[in-house]
Amino acid sequence: MADAVPRHSKSVGRPSVAWALPGALFFVFFAVAPMILVVALAFTDWDGIGTPQWTGLSNWTRLWDDPDTHQAIRLSLVLTVLTWLVQTPLALLLGVWAAGHQRNRAVLSAIFFLPLLGSSVALALVWKSLLDPNFGLIADIGPALGFEDGDLLGSSTGAFGAVLFVTAWQFIPLHTLIYQGGARAVPRSLYDAAAIDGAGTVRQFFSITLPQLRNTIVTSSVIMVVGALTFFDTVLILTKGGPGTDTTIMPYLMYKNGFQAFDLGYASAVATILVVVATTVSLLLVRLTGFTAMRSTREGM
């Protein structure tokens, strides 16, 4: 009996390291190895043919002085912050609402999730035609939004707003889904107890739902922030980084240097910065919110 217990606990405990091997190998081959190569390429000059020439820090000094890069970093950060500010409240409210089991909510949430099913490229193309200044929807509603002649994509704020809006429209459903799951996991008994204590719906939301969703908020935020930092398709199709360079965010800058200019060394330097920033931000987010501590939201229950 004495030695049966440890063996038993071993078999129901954590699976052995071998289980992680396929995933780890996949990660090493398709993520770690390319990342190392990208970092190495960032110190070379390479046009895609021939062999890369070692150029030391020249890409990096160029990066440091390049106004396009400064603008791209700024735009990426602004886009990330605004994305979070726009998407989180909407997704949170929708998710909590969709967590109810009423039939109308089930039907409406199914409709809300539709944008998630389309490919980013197809959706961006649809929005591009909607934003055509002469034939699109914007030709009619533009003046009401302050864009005379439907010239939304031609204005810096308009084009940036369009990217922000289209991504929000596309990704809020995903986050709604996450919040719906989170909200459904909140124990019914908490609400029953609150109701007995005389708490209304609003009070219940702020005192029970929101605190209980803390981990969900962190998860959703990390996905959102990393997603916004690496966002690409919509910019490529909707604005092509324009007008001028006013929507050229970091991933698009990387594409422009890498696959339009075939300046793969410089593009790798941009990519390296992107990897470092995205990793740092998501780590910080997880750290600062105490997500790593795995503190239970059910403490005291």
Next chain:
Amino acid sequence: MRIPRSRSSLRATGLAAAAALVVGGTLSGCGSSGPGGSGDGEISVWVYQDPSTKVQRQVVERFNKTSKIKVKLTQVPGDGYSDKLRTSMGTPNAPDVFFNWGGGSISEFVKKDMLLDLGPAMKKDPSLKKGFIPSILDAGGINGKHYGIPMRGMQPVILFYNKDVFEKAGAQPPKSWNDIIKLIGTFKGKGVTPFVVAGTDPWTELMWVEYLVDRYGGAGVFKKIQSEGKDAWGDPAVLKTARTIKDLVGRGAFGKNYKSVNYTADGASTYFAKGKAAMHLMGSWEYANQKTNQPAFAKSGLGWTTFPSVPGGTGDPKNVVGNPTNYWSISGKLKGKKQQAAIDFVKFAAKQDYAKALIANGDVPTTSDASSLLNGHENPTYAKFQYDMVRDAPDFTLSWDQALPAKYTPPLHTNVQKLFNGQLSPTAFVDAMKGM
């Protein structure tokens, strides 16, 4: 369209190319694995796949009937052509003969000595050189040497106008810059945009810059930029051009919302066909484009003329800009019999049968004896206008975004777009070009 380095010429057929991409899976050698190098008895030929590819398919069939060394044709779906070619050059999978756009699309290969200089072959067989319009042949060369044989139709940039709109306004197509300025006033008064330009696709704005620089300073200005580098952007013609663009924008020549107009999703062409704009500066593919999307307009409403001269300009008003054509280039690695076979193969492009096939496809061939064949074109007047315009042009300047090495394309587009948007002043534009 997601075409990183594809040429504006082919963007018009982007959708068709996308469709071809789907169909292409069933054709031989279209996989991403690469067709591999050629065997002993064959040479590998790569071509950009689009609806015009059938002309090349036919010529390969004809060639293989007579030749001992066979051609193995690989059709690369449009979107990926440039990337695929670039990544395969310098590997054993590189093609022996390949389709390209001349200029910047092969300059890197020439620099690395990967292409066959066609000079000796042309000396041996003068028909190879005399067979084509000289300005077209020259546009495919680099530093005076020939690396390409023209193999598709010509694509000059033409000033198109809407006949109905002109008729309603009682106006005549512009013959001088003065006419242009007057017409801007006329059409604005009628509530019609004088010129449609697709501001979200900066290569359409670049056409204006190319023509104006040519008219102000001649074809030599850009040649100097190509040979001497960035400082040559300081030529006064460039600054004059930038000022003229600013003036045109200020006059409302392009309307109010040109910054949001696109070409690739047919925004500009539809606007033009519907009579909301009077004129459209665009490549010759605009005709085919209109024929597909607005057939009635293409048939009776579409007019065309040349780009006028400018006051004080020294450039020859007969000069043309645009995409001369596409070329076959031969790998420098080919030797002996295989090299000869490759030369024999590209020579087919100089023959009348080939020119006829191009005409049947709606293209205007670049061979020097094509004039008499043009009656077979679906629109002989248009074909002859184009052919004469190009044949008589002392210089045919290749679109800058194709003529310059790839790394200059993004900043060139950005700077031109900023100039049109008023985000760069004319002097700042010149400085930005010098700093590319």
